[in-house]
Amino acid sequence: MTERIDGHTLLIGLMAYPIRHSMSPTMHNNAFAKLGLNFAYLAFEITNDTLPAAVQSIRTLDMRGSNISMPNKQKILPLLDKLDPVAKMVGAVNTVVNDNGVLTGYTTDGTGFMKALADENLDIRGEKMTIAGAGGAGTAIEIQAAYDGVKEMSIFNIHDQTWENAERNVKIINEQTDCKAQLFDLADQDAFKREIADSAIYCDSTGVGMKPLEGKSLVNDPSFFHKDMIVFDTVYAPRTTKLMEVAQEAGVEHVFNGLGMMLEQGAEAFKLWTGKEMPVDYIRDLLFDQDDQK
Numbered sequence: 001m002t003e004r005i006d007g008h009t010l011l012i013g014l015m016a017y018p019i020r021h022s023m024s025p026t027m028h029n030n031a032f033a034k035l036g037l038n039f040a041y042l043a044f045e046i047t048n049d050t051l052p053a054a055v056q057s058i059r060t061l062d063m064r065g066s067n068i069s070m071p072n073k074q075k076i077l078p079l080l081d082k083l084d085p086v087a088k089m090v091g092a093v094n095t096v097v098n099d100n101g102v103l104t105g106y107t108t109d110g111t112g113f114m115k116a117l118a119d120e121n122l123d124i125r126g127e128k129m130t131i132a133g134a135g136g137a138g139t140a141i142e143i144q145a146a147y148d149g150v151k152e153m154s155i156f157n158i159h160d161q162t163w164e165n166a167e168r169n170v171k172i173i174n175e176q177t178d179c180k181a182q183l184f185d186l187a188d189q190d191a192f193k194r195e196i197a198d199s200a201i202y203c204d205s206t207g208v209g210m211k212p213l214e215g216k217s218l219v220n221d222p223s224f225f226h227k228d229m230i231v232f233d234t235v236y237a238p239r240t241t242k243l244m245e246v247a248q249e250a251g252v253e254h255v256f257n258g259l260g261m262m263l264e265q266g267a268e269a270f271k272l273w274t275g276k277e278m279p280v281d282y283i284r285d286l287l288f289d290q291d292d293q294k
């Protein structure tokens, strides 16, 4: 990598806390090297308190941009000059692009989800989707899917601190897109079964299935699913979650973990900064062959 860095190298950051565990620096720096692009990607431990100065430094240092993660995804909104329409609807930003001092915020989690399906030649536009969860990932997926043309959406949530989020998502989708969204209490299992049965895709965005809830699933009865639907879990560690096992037991044809979404949200950001397609297959092999050997 040192061979690539010179006086013209453009810096891209990742501003979050904690962040040292992130795979994004490895993902992006290897993609830059593979394509011979003169960029470098570094992680910075940034909290809400240091965020304003960090965002100003994007301008001062003439950085090309940054990824933004927790706890800064919402807090960054008023610090930017422009917002992509979907980022505005989602109310969160995970990617900033600096065009000559003008900072624009985007969210690529939802586009990453849609792209992960497109990579499998699956198109959910015009279809019905049932989704559990309305936190960061759920909100991005719900708003992007509705914006892109999903026809109907049933959102299931528990009565925790994200319930209001779920209500907000339903309101925004119904007011600002052609999709018809409804919110249900996850405790209503009859509704949960009925809505999934009527859907082309069921997505779990709750994290149930990864630590500390590894081995758990919100759906445990294979009869909830039908064979020709899509079952998508945003979790990517473990690679096969309990939900995916239940779907496989039901004979569901299209069952996915969150790896494709994770790679494609990075690829979408990569494209915003560089104008180039990330070599996703190369990065998948590089990152996850290593990971799977652990």
Ligand code: NAD
Pocket (backbone or CB within 6 Å): 109, 112, 132, 133, 134, 135, 136, 137, 138, 157, 158, 160, 162, 163, 186, 205, 206, 207, 208, 210, 218, 234, 235, 236, 258, 259, 261, 262, 263, 265
């Ligand atoms: P979050 O904390 O913002 O939201 C969590 C959501 O899950 C909330 O709606 C909450 O009500 C619900 N939930 C939590 N525990 C639950 C339980 N026991 N039963 C039912 N619902 C429950 O989290 P997040 O940032 O949205 O992340 C959620 C999951 O998505 C995590 O597993 C994360 O790793 C994954 N994720 C994947 C990607 C990707 O690219 N694949 C990107 C972002 C997040």
